[in-house]
Amino acid sequence: MGISMGPNQYGKAEVRIVTVDRSTPRHSIKDLNVSSALRGDLDAVHLTGDNGNCLPTDTQKNTVYAFAKQEPIGEIEDFALRLGKHFVSTADGITGARILIDEYNWQRIPVEGTGHDHSFSRANDEKRTTAVTIDGDRAHVVSGMKDLVVLKSTGSEFWGYPKDQYTTLAETNDRILATAVTARWRYLSTDVDWGKSFESIRATMLEAFATTHSLALQQSLYEMGKAALEKHPELAEVRLSLPNKHHFLVDLSPFGLENDNEVFFAADRPYGLIEGTVRRDDVEDAPMAWYSLAEF
Numbered sequence: 001m002g003i004s005m006g007p008n009q010y011g012k013a014e015v016r017i018v019t020v021d022r023s024t025p026r027h028s029i030k031d032l033n034v035s036s037a038l039r040g041d042l043d044a045v046h047l048t049g050d051n052g053n054c055l056p057t058d059t060q061k062n063t064v065y066a067f068a069k070q071e072p073i074g075e076i077e078d079f080a081l082r083l084g085k086h087f088v089s090t091a092d093g094i095t096g097a098r099i100l101i102d103e104y105n106w107q108r109i110p111v112e113g114t115g116h117d118h119s120f121s122r123a124n125d126e127k128r129t130t131a132v133t134i135d136g137d138r139a140h141v142v143s144g145m146k147d148l149v150v151l152k153s154t155g156s157e158f159w160g161y162p163k164d165q166y167t168t169l170a171e172t173n174d175r176i177l178a179t180a181v182t183a184r185w186r187y188l189s190t191d192v193d194w195g196k197s198f199e200s201i202r203a204t205m206l207e208a209f210a211t212t213h214s215l216a217l218q219q220s221l222y223e224m225g226k227a228a229l230e231k232h233p234e235l236a237e238v239r240l241s242l243p244n245k246h247h248f249l250v251d252l253s254p255f256g257l258e259n260d261n262e263v264f265f266a267a268d269r270p271y272g273l274i275e276g277t278v279r280r281d282d283v284e285d286a287p288m289a290w291y292s293l294a295e296f
C-alpha cells in the first residue's frame, strides 16, 4: 500500500496589521487581517524535513509589514495580488500562493458635523474580504463581505413546508427576517476597480434583501446573488452564507396581553444556516479551489 503527500499549503495566518497614512494631518487608517499560504514543490519538506523550498512563515509575515511600508496598501485586492505575485517570484519551488485579507470597518468620529482627523470608531463587525489565488502566472480574485447584519421587520413569510410528527413550527405570513450576510463573489478578471465594485455589489445586495418580499430566506439569498450578477458583468458567481437569526414571538397571553408582532425574543442559537451559490450559466466553474483547505 503506497502512501504519498496530498494537496498542501503553508503560511502565516492572521497577520494583524494597522497602518496610518500621516501624509497630511487628516490621517487615514487601514486595519487588516492578512493570511498567506504558499504551494509548490513541497514534497521534500513533508517527506524528509528538507526545508530547501520552504520560505519561512516568519518571512511571509515580515513581507506583509515591509510591503505596507514601501507602498500604500490601497485596495485589499491590489495588496493581496502584490504579495501573492512576490511570493511566487521570490522563492524557487513556490508556484502558487493564496492570500486572504479581511478589512475592518473604521469610520471617522463625527465632531460638530464633520469626521475627525485622527479619531475613529469601529462601527460594527462587518468586514470586507478578499481571497487572491496565484497559480503560476495566473491570478484569481474572490472578494466579499462578512457579518453584515440586516433585519426586515415585515415582508417575510414562511409556510407551505412539509410537516411530520416532529414539526411544531407555526406557519407565518408575517415574521422578522434577520441574518448576518457573508458573501463571496468571484471576479472574471483582475482588471477591476475593486473599491467601486465592492461598494456597488454591497449596495445592490442590500437593496435586494430589502425589496424582496421573502417567502424563505433561500429566496432572499437567490435574489441577492441574482441582483449582483445582473448588475456586475465582472462577476462569475456569488456564494452566500446566511444564518437565520430567529426572532420568536413572545407569548404575552399569561399577562392578558396581545402580541401583535411587536415583542420578540432574539435567539442566538441554534440558528438555521442557509447557504448557496448563484451563478451565471455561461461561465466555467472556478478554475481554483475557492477557500483555504480547512474551509469547505
Ligand SMILES: O=c1[nH]c(=O)c2[nH]c(=O)[nH]c2[nH]1
Residues within 6 Å of the ligand: 158, 169, 215, 216, 217, 218, 244, 272
Ligand atoms: O426562511 C426559512 N427557511 C427555512 O428553511 C426554514 N426552516 C425553518 O425552520 N424556518 C425557516 N425559514
